[in-house]
Each structure stands twice: as structure tokens, then as C-alpha cells.
Amino acid sequence: xxxxxxxxxxxxxxxxxxxxxxxxxxxxxxxxxxxxxxxxxxxxxxxxxxxxxxxxxxxxxxxxxxxxxxxxxxxxxxxxxxxxxxxxxxxxxxxxxxxxxxxxxxxxxxxxxx
Amino acid sequence: xxxxxxxxxxxxxxxxxxxxxxxxxxxxxxxxxxxxxxxxxxxxxxxxxxxxxxxxxxxxxxxxxxxxxxxxxxxxxxxxxxxxxxxxxxxxxxxxxxxxxxxxxxxxxxx
Numbered sequence: 001x002x003x004x005x006x007x008x009x010x011x012x013x014x015x016x017x018x019x020x021x022x023x024x025x026x027x028x029x030x031x032x033x034x035x036x037x038x039x040x041x042x043x044x045x046x047x048x049x050x051x052x053x054x055x056x057x058x059x060x061x062x063x064x065x066x067x068x069x070x071x072x073x074x075x076x077x078x079x080x081x082x083x084x085x086x087x088x089x090x091x092x093x094x095x096x097x098x099x100x101x102x103x104x105x106x107x108x109x110x111x112x113x114x
Numbered sequence: 115x116x117x118x119x120x121x122x123x124x125x126x127x128x129x130x131x132x133x134x135x136x137x138x139x140x141x142x143x144x145x146x147x148x149x150x151x152x153x154x155x156x157x158x159x160x161x162x163x164x165x166x167x168x169x170x171x172x173x174x175x176x177x178x179x180x181x182x183x184x185x186x187x188x189x190x191x192x193x194x195x196x197x198x199x200x201x202x203x204x205x206x207x208x209x210x211x212x213x214x215x216x217x218x219x220x221x222x223x224x225x
Contacts, residue, residue, distance in 0.1 A: 040217060042218055043158070043202065044215075045212060048212065090158070092157075102160050102163075103213060105150075105158045105159065106157050
């Protein structure tokens with residue numbers, strides 16, 4: 001089954017404790033992206049990757065890091081989480097070709113930073 | 115000004131009603147327009163897309179884009195309680211993968 005998986009689905013942590021949210025896709029997609037979703041602000045892009053070893057900032061990259069060492073994986077790293085990073089996070093992937101190109105979203109990771 | 119604006123709702127309708135969901139956008143370069151549906155505690159899933167102006171129909175759903183007024187619409191006919199979800203409009207430019215989302219409209223269809 002074609003899918004994007006994220007782990008963990010729920011995470012409660014404390015300020016400053018480094019964490020990683022994993023994202024994996026099994027569709028051989030080139031393009032992967034991380035979003036955060038907040039009430040009243042909608043989905044905002046954090047980082048994206050056009051291919052292995054190619055990453056770039058989205059609209060709200062501060063406080064986040066990513067890496068793309070393999071095509072299927074795109075982990076999101078919070079080196080020193082703060083309460084304003086409490087949010088619902090989604091990973092998405094697409095084939096990356098031009099034209100109509102469906103982005104598939106993962107199930108989401110709900111992060112609470114105390 | 116946000117590039118894509120959307121009324122957050124909630125929009126409450128009785129079962130069987132025709133629903134109209136709308137967005138406006140400001141970037142003239144946007145060529146692709148999508149509607150995503152997001153159920154509670156789930157990720158968004160693509161519902162419909164259109165390229166440039168025009169209409170597209172899929173069952174009970176019709177997507178409409180008017181580029182002259184920068185207006186995006188989604189119509190749902192014979193709405194069902196299972197249509198209760200948040201609907202997100204999204205747009206992007208040709209050649210770019212980045213989607214710009216509206217904030218989403220929460221729809222509640224009561225039996």
C-alpha cells in the first residue's frame with residue numbers, strides 16, 4: 001500500500017530536549033516536505049527536499065533541521081524544542097514532476113512541548 | 115495578506131444541502147488549484163484539482179476556478195454526514211512543488 005508513515009504519532013516533551021520525528025514513504029517519491037498545522041494559521045511549510053541531499057527552507061524553518069540521506073526518509077529534527085513548537089506536524093511526498101502532482105500526507109504527529 | 119484566504123467556518127448544513135466552499139488567492143502565477151479534505155486526526159487527502167480556469171466535476175463534487183477574480187470554489191451536492199471534515203484549498207505555481215494552503219473550512223453536515 002502506497003503510504004507516508006510518521007513516528008511517533010503523539011509526543012510530549014520538555015523544553016530543550018532534542019527530538020526527531022521520522023517520516024518514510026514507499027512510493028519512490030523525489031519530493032518530500034514537512035508542514036506544521038496550527039489553528040487559524042493552516043498548513044505552513046517548514047522544510048522541503050527535492051531529492052537526496054537537497055533540502056531547502058520553507059516558510060517557517062526556524063528551530064528545525066532536516067536531512068535527506070535516503071530517498072525514502074526525511075526526518076525532522078528539533079535540536080532544542082520550545083513551547084511555540086507545540087503543533088501538529090505533517091510529512092508529505094510527491095513524485096516531484098511538473099504538472100498535477102498529488103502530494104500524499106502522512107497521518108500527522110501531535111507534539112506538545114512543556 | 116495571505117496568499118490564499120479561506121473562511122474558517124464552521125459551516126453547518128443539513129444532510130442533502132448543496133455546500134459551497136470558497137477561497138481567494140493573490141498570486142497571479144498560481145496555475146494549479148487543489149482541494150484537500152482532512153478528517154479529524156488524519157492527514158489531508160487530495161479531493162480534486164484543476165489546472166488554470168474552469169470547472170471539474172467528480173461525482174457529487176465540482177471544483178471551479180475563476181482566474182479573473184482569483185476565486186476558487188468547491189461545490190458539494192447532496193451533502194452527507196460523511197462529508198463532515200475540514201476542507202483545505204491549495205494552490206501552486208507551474209514548475210514549483212510548494213503548495214500554499216488556505217487555513218481550511220470546517221464543514222458539519224447534520225443528519
